[in-house]
Amino acid sequence: xxxxxxxxxxxxNTALFLAVEMSLVSTLQGRxxxxxxxxxxxxxxxxxxxxxxxILPKITRIKGCLYNCDPERPHCPQHKNMTPEEIAAxxxxxxxxxxxxxxxxxxxxxxxxxxDLAKLTNPSRPEAALLPGIIPQAHxxxxxxxxxxxxxxxxxxxxxxxxxxxxxxxxxVQIEETGLPVVEVPVAVSVWAASNPDEEPGPLAEIRRQLxxxxxxxxxxxxxxxxxxxxxxxxxxxxxxxxxxxxxxRSQLEQLRKNLENIALHSDLTMPDYLTTFLxxxxxxxxxxxxxxxxxxxxxxxLHCALRKRSQVMISDIxxxxxxxxxxxxxxxxxxxxxxxxxxRMVGNGKEKENGKKSAQGRQLPPIFNNRKANKRxxxxxxxxxxxxxxxxxxxxxxxxxxSESF
Ligand SMILES: [Zn+2]
Numbered sequence: 001x002x003x004x005x006x007x008x009x010x011x012x013n014t015a016l017f018l019a020v021e022m023s024l025v026s027t028l029q030g031r032x033x034x035x036x037x038x039x040x041x042x043x044x045x046x047x048x049x050x051x052x053x054x055i056l057p058k059i060t061r062i063k064g065c066l067y068n069c070d071p072e073r074p075h076c077p078q079h080k081n082m083t084p085e086e087i088a089a090x091x092x093x094x095x096x097x098x099x100x101x102x103x104x105x106x107x108x109x110x111x112x113x114x115x116d117l118a119k120l121t122n123p124s125r126p127e128a129a130l131l132p133g134i135i136p137q138a139h140x141x142x143x144x145x146x147x148x149x150x151x152x153x154x155x156x157x158x159x160x161x162x163x164x165x166x167x168x169x170x171x172x173v174q175i176e177e178t179g180l181p182v183v184e185v186p187v188a189v190s191v192w193a194a195s196n197p198d199e200e201p202g203p204l205a206e207i208r209r210q211l212x213x214x215x216x217x218x219x220x221x222x223x224x225x226x227x228x229x230x231x232x233x234x235x236x237x238x239x240x241x242x243x244x245x246x247x248x249x250r251s252q253l254e255q256l257r258k259n260l261e262n263i264a265l266h267s268d269l270t271m272p273d274y275l276t277t278f279l280x281x282x283x284x285x286x287x288x289x290x291x292x293x294x295x296x297x298x299x300x301x302x303l304h305c306a307l308r309k310r311s312q313v314m315i316s317d318i319x320x321x322x323x324x325x326x327x328x329x330x331x332x333x334x335x336x337x338x339x340x341x342x343x344x345r346m347v348g349n350g351k352e353k354e355n356g357k358k359s360a361q362g363r364q365l366p367p368i369f370n371n372r373k374a375n376k377r378x379x380x381x382x383x384x385x386x387x388x389x390x391x392x393x394x395x396x397x398x399x400x401x402x403x404s405e406s407f
Pocket of ligand 1: 076079
């Protein structure tokens with residue numbers, strides 16, 4: 001498998017590295033952060049997302065619990081009513097943060113769960129005989145859905161299960177079986193998704209708007225922009241393909257894992273009042289449709305700050321995550337306007353002098369954001385050249401570039 005640390009970071013993909021690490025930390029803290037990588041085939045979105053399985057931190061659960069019950073806060077039908085003494089008697093175990101995939105052939109029972117008819121002796125308590133599906137089994141972890149636009153198109157009932165799981169934090173999953181009462185289980189699962197908006201059936205936002213909005217962040221994937229980056233990709237691709245990891249690589253991965261664990265355990269950042277007011281003003285002034293957007297910006301800005309091991313959230317943290325939280329929620333023109341407003345504020349009030357100079361010239365939105373409308377699926381044959389031109393024209397400066405510099 002490809003080594004997470006050796007994957008080439010370039011202008012077009014650093015935002016995704018940032019997003020997966022933010023989501024991992026947030027998931028460990030018990031607050032899911034749903035992320036969706038959108039991009040053309042070959043931009044490496046699924047490779048990056050799947051390689052995170054090499055750096056999954058550990059969680060403690062009640063021994064053998066398929067729902068990954070936290071011994072301090074058991075939630076599953078089997079353990080939720082037990083006393084602390086009874087729980088202690090069962091013992092605990094450490095497992096890696098769950099990372100499960102929903103495939104396109106998955107059935108609703110596999111995703112949500114079914115009643116274990118073999119175990120069902122008392123029909124009035126069906127929850128005692130549940131077989132949890134992928135989502136409840138990924139509690140305190142991650143569920144990955146590749147080509148989510150296709151899944152939303154072909155499996156509306158699985159989409160509904162995802163909507164429930166992502167609707168609140170924590171979410172819930174309902175397990176239904178004909179003739180038996182519906183059983184509801186709480187789930188705290190971060191949903192990670194990938195899609196290619198240029199392939200059938202088109203962008204997720206056009207297939208199922210509601211599901212698209214459930215994602216806290218959408219990460220538009222770009223291509224590398226310098227020959228050096230391409231050379232780096234080509235040479236490390238050759239070096240790392242399908243070989244065992246060395247001792248040194250393992251210890252580097254272990255270090256990153258511990259680092260993420262520490263950040264999750266020790267950061268208790270809060271949003272300063274002036275930034276909350278600032279976000280509230282953005283919401284009103286730009287008529288942002290969804291309050292989820294504000295919540296996503298807030299959560300992601302705190303995580304961005306935590307990953308940088310700073311003790312105080314700044315407007316630059318908001319700046320770094322804002323395009324990802326609004327990409328799928330406002331028009332490209334509005335997004336540009338909002339970014340300019342934040343820029344002016346950063347430069348204008350001098351609160352964050354260290355960023356002021358950079359922001360004046362470097363914090364423009366890359367065309368991958370600005371030209372989103374033009375980049376949308378078209379039926380005419382002449383759309384591919386236009387898309388190719390847009391991607392090639394990614395500038396050397398911009399939001400995503402900023403991420404790579406500060407990493
Ligand atoms: Zn349990």
